[in-house]
Amino acid sequence: MPVPPEAGGPRIVMVSHYFEDHRGGIEIVAGRLARELAKLGYRVTWAATGPAHDDPAWKTLAMRAWNFTERAFGVPLPIPSPAAADALAAACAEADAIIVHDALYPTSVVARLAGRRSRRPVMIVQHIGAIAYRNPLLRLLMRLANGLIARPMLRGAEQIVFISETTRAHFALPQPSATIFNGVDVETFRPVANADERRRERATLELPEEAKIALFVGRFVEKKGLHWLRALAQAHPHILWAFAGWGPIDPEEWRLPNVRLFRDLSGESLAGLYRSADIFTLPSTGEGFPLVVQEALACGLPVLCSDEVARADPATAHLLSGVTLDEARRDATLSALSEAVERLFAATPDAAARHAFAREHYSWASAASSYSDLIMAMIDRRGAKS
Numbered sequence: 081m082p083v084p085p086e087a088g089g090p091r092i093v094m095v096s097h098y099f100e101d102h103r104g105g106i107e108i109v110a111g112r113l114a115r116e117l118a119k120l121g122y123r124v125t126w127a128a129t130g131p132a133h134d135d136p137a138w139k140t141l142a143m144r145a146w147n148f149t150e151r152a153f154g155v156p157l158p159i160p161s162p163a164a165a166d167a168l169a170a171a172c173a174e175a176d177a178i179i180v181h182d183a184l185y186p187t188s189v190v191a192r193l194a195g196r197r198s199r200r201p202v203m204i205v206q207h208i209g210a211i212a213y214r215n216p217l218l219r220l221l222m223r224l225a226n227g228l229i230a231r232p233m234l235r236g237a238e239q240i241v242f243i244s245e246t247t248r249a250h251f252a253l254p255q256p257s258a259t260i261f262n263g264v265d266v267e268t269f270r271p272v273a274n275a276d277e278r279r280r281e282r283a284t285l286e287l288p289e290e291a292k293i294a295l296f297v298g299r300f301v302e303k304k305g306l307h308w309l310r311a312l313a314q315a316h317p318h319i320l321w322a323f324a325g326w327g328p329i330d331p332e333e334w335r336l337p338n339v340r341l342f343r344d345l346s347g348e349s350l351a352g353l354y355r356s357a358d359i360f361t362l363p364s365t366g367e368g369f370p371l372v373v374q375e376a377l378a379c380g381l382p383v384l385c386s387d388e389v390a391r392a393d394p395a396t397a398h399l400l401s402g403v404t405l406d407e408a409r410r411d412a413t414l415s416a417l418s419e420a421v422e423r424l425f426a427a428t429p430d431a432a433a434r435h436a437f438a439r440e441h442y443s444w445a446s447a448a449s450s451y452s453d454l455i456m457a458m459i460d461r462r463g464a465k466s
Contacts, residue, residue, distance in 0.1 A: 089121035090176040099133035116448030173198035183233035209250030244369035244392035263444030271380030271431035295357035300327030305363030354379035378438035380431025
């Protein structure tokens with residue numbers, strides 16, 4: 081495997097729409113990948129919108145941006161200011177390679193154009209495909225954006241990495257690409273050791289000791305399936321539904337006594353909430369293979385998700401319970417989700433097997449090694465053309 085030298089290795093500009101403190105899956109993955117590449121000797125500059133995110137592993141390029149779409153529609157599309165776009169273009173021109181997370185973001189478009197002008201190789205890591213918004217206008221805009229922006233961006237990239245097989249299948253592009261599943265921190269995200277630890281975790285989070293707990297982790301937005309979870313919470317009042325995250329949808333406004341919110345958990349405190357739960361639920365669409373599913377598996381939880389997420393990694397077929405989400409057949413879909421919830425609660429726990437699977441298949445070191453191979457090959461190809 082071609083690995084850069086420990087000092088003075090290739091310069092990488094990593095571009096994402098936000099830094100980690102935005103707490104979305106893409107940003108968290110970008111931060112962890114930046115750290116892993118820095119361990120391999122790359123000199124990483126992480127460019128994203130928002131306040132500077134200091135870390136000894138990388139340099140930070142914090143960009144000012146407008147983000148009215150997230151406030152209005154729950155769709156994060158921060159538009160960098162002219163000065164921020166110029167700073168990003170300058171950083172890209174000085175890099176040996178550029179890594180862009182997802183093609184649709186305005187920050188990604190700026191980086192791709194900067195790479196083309198400065199003749200720097202660009203890798204696009206594509207996380208999502210199409211999002212089946214219930215709003216027909218948003219569905220149309222998503223389809224147009226994928227056709228007019230995402231596909232041309234991907235076709236013009238020197239290297240494409242898909243983070244799931246469903247995302248790869250959605251775009252079905254003819255040029256060579258790779259599928260690299262995200263890694264997961266299996267030391268932090270681990271199963272509960274015993275009943276005493278679960279009691280302590282639940283007590284810390286002020287959760288009932290004997291309750292049946294279903295967990296959701298993610299942004300509170302439509303594509304995550306919050307409307308399905310609201311219906312499930314209403315249909316299953318004997319289950320406590322824990323929601324960890326934030327966003328424009330506020331589950332507290334549902335006024336359901338069996339719903340609890342956790343807005344500021346991350347890292348070890350979030351892992352404690354996973355360990356407190358009995359099952360994990362994510363009836364989302366258009367996401368590829370969300371990091372929270374991998375975290376849930378690492379914590380040993382049975383997972384209920386959409387069928388598209390269940391197909392994202394064929395190796396997980398025996399571990400995920402996928403349900404087809406059909407907005408046109410709401411009653412049938414809700415019935416299928418309800419049956420899956422009851423089935424998962426009744427199933428024999430097998431937390432150790434799920435954690436062992438996550439440890440073996442979702443290693444960050446292995447993922448970073450695969451990225452490094454592709455980055456070095458991309459740099460070598462561009463150098464041969466010069």
